[in-house]
Amino acid sequence: MTVRTTYTKVEVHAGGTGNYNWQGEGLGFVESDSYKESFGDFRGRASVANLAAPTLRLTHVHPQDGGRYWCPVAQWSIRTDITPSNPPGHTPSNNVHVSTAEVVQVDEGNDITMTCPCTDCANANVTWYTGPTFFENYETGTYQPLANKNQFGITWFSSEIAGRASFSGARNLVLRAAKITDAGRVWCELATGQGELDADRSSTILKVQLEPFTCDGKPTGLYADPTACDYYYQCIPGYPPLHRPCGYAGMVFNEEMQYCDWDFNVQSPCGSKPV
Secondary structure, eight states, rough: OOOOEEEEEEEEETSSSEEEOOOOOSSSOOOOGGOOOOOOGTTTEEEEEOSOOOOOEEEEGGGGOOEEEEEEEEEEEEEEEEEEEEOOOOOOOOOOOOOEEEEEEETSOEEEEEOOOOOOTTTTTEEEEEESSSOOOOOOOOOOOEEEEOOOOOEEETTTTTTTTEEEETTTEEEEOOOOOOOOOOOEEEEEETTEEEEEEEEEEEEEESSSSOOOOSSSSSEOOOTTTTEEEOOTTSSEEEEEEETTTTTTTTTTEEEEGGGGBBBBBOOOOOO
């Protein structure tokens, strides 16, 4: 399945101001129930003037601002890419552009290789990320580093895959003895020695196949789908398992509470709530 995400690309001159528009309709905002805050280097430069049409305004843009910006609004998640351009007389930076999306599937316990295609970027630093939620058609939440290989060949792997992961070639990630917890969206991000101006990410959906779900031996109730966080199974005596979707983008099944919930209310691997 191809991953499709709505996005807009905005070009801004270094030192200038950019407006990154949110897209959506039919969603109301209550000013008293909201707050606005900017963080880190964006403090004092980023603002959202009107929550009824929440466009992000960023002033005094510099090259490090380049990248991919997400605007999660209720069940909506809209992505905006910006590329700061250099003023006249400056040499353009060496950007790496990667655009691909694929689905790879592996049976639990088998090995899988995920590719990170790139042209003319042999000396690029490659980092693989994984997200807290598994949705095939949009992006949500934050991303955790999974593996890294720098231009000198030095590698690093997170504790979740250390000992069963390696790099094939310069950029491709190999996972051995795949686990169900490996399933989800995995990102490959490349950066040159001059720094990363674009968030150049190659998205892969990793599916780990398990034995078919069965209600045998289970009491009546709802059970999380171990392969898709936004689905669940319902077990009723005398009936086969009922496979049901949560129905709203951005929601995952909360097995503890027995209902679909926003991902920030659910712990990993399906949500981003701290343990």
